[in-house]
Amino acid sequence: MENIFRNFLKRGKYRITPERFEILEAALDYNGHFGADDLFIDLKNKKSPISRATVYNTLELLAQCDILLKRNFGDNITRYESCNTKAGHDHLICLECGKIIEFSNPKVKKLVKEVCEEMQFDFSNYSFNIFGKCKDGHTHHFEFEDSHSDSK
Numbered sequence: 001m002e003n004i005f006r007n008f009l010k011r012g013k014y015r016i017t018p019e020r021f022e023i024l025e026a027a028l029d030y031n032g033h034f035g036a037d038d039l040f041i042d043l044k045n046k047k048s049p050i051s052r053a054t055v056y057n058t059l060e061l062l063a064q065c066d067i068l069l070k071r072n073f074g075d076n077i078t079r080y081e082s083c084n085t086k087a088g089h090d091h092l093i094c095l096e097c098g099k100i101i102e103f104s105n106p107k108v109k110k111l112v113k114e115v116c117e118e119m120q121f122d123f124s125n126y127s128f129n130i131f132g133k134c135k136d137g138h139t140h141h142f143e144f145e146d147s148h149s150d151s152k
């Protein structure tokens, strides 16, 4: 991974800094999906002096060289996920509690492949999200709405 990233930075004439590799490591260690702010807070807790802007643009670069996958779960927050954790899974997103459930079904991949072949489309990536309500049974929801907007 480090070499992939280093070569990518070289090719793109980006500066190769230790900060970028610290972010790479933290991103690969992160379990599950994370937003740039999640990772920034994580690094900050580890007393890292890396700035938020560096986290943001480094994650963007990591996504460009396919080390991280970019996910959008319909709430306008870009989330990332390491490409070496369970590759090829898809997501169910609960619209009530925001829970993200992962699933993997080979039929999805097969369908993507079939469609691309049929349409003679040069595949690079796909995104398959199912939105709905999870089985936790939400009776009272959105009570956290206020604190949510305060924290921004």
Ligand SMILES: [Zn+2]
Residues within 6 Å of the ligand: 094, 095, 096, 097, 098, 099, 133, 134, 135, 136, 138
């Ligand atoms: Zn839910």
Ligand SMILES: [Zn+2]
Residues within 6 Å of the ligand: 033, 081, 089, 090, 091, 102
């Ligand atoms: Zn996932």
